[in-house]
Amino acid sequence: MPELAEVEFMRRRWDAALEDAVTSVELHPRARIFRGVDTAALARGLTGATLTSSHRSGKQMLFACGDSGWLGLHLGMTGELRVEASAYPIDRHDHLVLRQRARALVFADPRMFGTVEWTPGTQPPAWWRDRPPEIMEPAFTAERLQAFLARRAKSPLKAVLLMQEMFPGIGNWMADEVLWRAGLHPARAAGSLDAVDCAALHRELRFVCRGALRSIVRDVDGHWADPPRGWLFHERWVDGGRCPRTGSPLVRETIGGRTTCWSPALQNR
DNA sequence: CCAATTGTTATTTA
DNA sequence: ATAAATAACAATTG
Numbered sequence: 001m002p003e004l005a006e007v008e009f010m011r012r013r014w015d016a017a018l019e020d021a022v023t024s025v026e027l028h029p030r031a032r033i034f035r036g037v038d039t040a041a042l043a044r045g046l047t048g049a050t051l052t053s054s055h056r057s058g059k060q061m062l063f064a065c066g067d068s069g070w071l072g073l074h075l076g077m078t079g080e081l082r083v084e085a086s087a088y089p090i091d092r093h094d095h096l097v098l099r100q101r102a103r104a105l106v107f108a109d110p111r112m113f114g115t116v117e118w119t120p121g122t123q124p125p126a127w128w129r130d131r132p133p134e135i136m137e138p139a140f141t142a143e144r145l146q147a148f149l150a151r152r153a154k155s156p157l158k159a160v161l162l163m164q165e166m167f168p169g170i171g172n173w174m175a176d177e178v179l180w181r182a183g184l185h186p187a188r189a190a191g192s193l194d195a196v197d198c199a200a201l202h203r204e205l206r207f208v209c210r211g212a213l214r215s216i217v218r219d220v221d222g223h224w225a226d227p228p229r230g231w232l233f234h235e236r237w238v239d240g241g242r243c244p245r246t247g248s249p250l251v252r253e254t255i256g257g258r259t260t261c262w263s264p265a266l267q268n269r
Numbered sequence: 270c271c272a273a274t275t276g277t278t279a280t281t282t283a
Numbered sequence: 284a285t286a287a288a289t290a291a292c293a294a295t296t297g
Contacts, residue, residue, distance in 0.1 A: 114276085
C-alpha cells in the first residue's frame with residue numbers, strides 16, 4: 001500500500017519514540033521479513049538503545065539508534081508502523097515490537113514483502129549513502145530525467161516511473177496520477193518523449209510528490225488523509241470511474257505489468 | 270476455486 | 284550481453 005507520502009506518515013508515527021530507550025525487543029526470528037538479517041544481533045543492538053533520529057528516502061526508512069546501530073525498514077506492499085500502549089500483546093502479523101517505558105513500537109506486515117535490516121555501529125549503511133535524489137530536490141533535473149528515459153527507450157512510461165533508482169517513492173497510484181496530469185499515455189515508449197513532453201513529466205512528478213506530502217501526511221483519526229479533491233486517486237478504483245478533468249470514462253488495463261488507470265480522452269500524447 | 274491487491278527481485282525471454 | 288517481460292514471494296478478500 002504505502003508510497004512516498006504514506007511512508008513519510010509512518011516514519012513520523014514512530015517519531016513519538018525518539019530520545020526514549022528501548023527496554024525490550026520482540027520478534028519472530030523465522031519470519032520471512034527478516035531474510036538475511038542477524039536477528040540476534042538486531043535484538044541485542046536495539047535493547048537498551050535510544051532512537052535518536054529517523055530518516056526517509058523514497059520508500060526506505062532508516063532509524064538511528066544511538067551509537068548502537070541503524071534500523072532500516074521497508075514496508076513492502078502491506079507493511080505499517082504503529083504506536084501502541086506499553087502492554088500491547090504482539091499479534092499474528094506483528095514481526096518486530098520495540099518496547100519502551102511509555103509505548104510499544106510495532107512493525108506489522110501480513111504479506112511480508114517488506115524488509116528489516118540492522119547495521120551495527122555508528123556509520124550508516126552503505127546503501128543509504130548511495131540513495132538517488134528525491135524528486136522534490138533540485139538535483140532531480142529534467143536533464144537527468146530525459147537521460148534516464150533514453151536509456152529505457154522501449155519501455156512503457158508506466159513501467160519506467162515505477163523504477164525506484166530514478167523515481168524514489170513513486171508507486172502504482174502516483175505513477176498513474178503523474179501520467180494523467182501530464183496528459184501522457186501510460187503505454188507510450190519512454191524514449192519517444194520530446195523536450196516539451198519531458199518538461200511536462202518533470203513538472204507533474206514534482207507536483208504530485210509535493211501535493212501528496214502536503215495532504216496525505218496529515219493525521220485523520222490515526223490514519224493518513226486522502227490526496228486533494230480532483231485527483232485521479234479518488235476515481236481510479238471506482239467501477240465506472242470518470243476522468244476528473246474531462247468527465248469521460250476511465251479505462252483500467254495492465255500496462256508495464258501493473259493495473260493502470262488512465263483517461264483516453266485526456267492522455268492522448 | 271479463481272482473480273485481485275498502492276512492491277521488489279529473480280528468472281526467463283527476446 | 285542487455286533490455287524487457289514475467290513469475291515469484293504471502294496473505295487476504297471478493
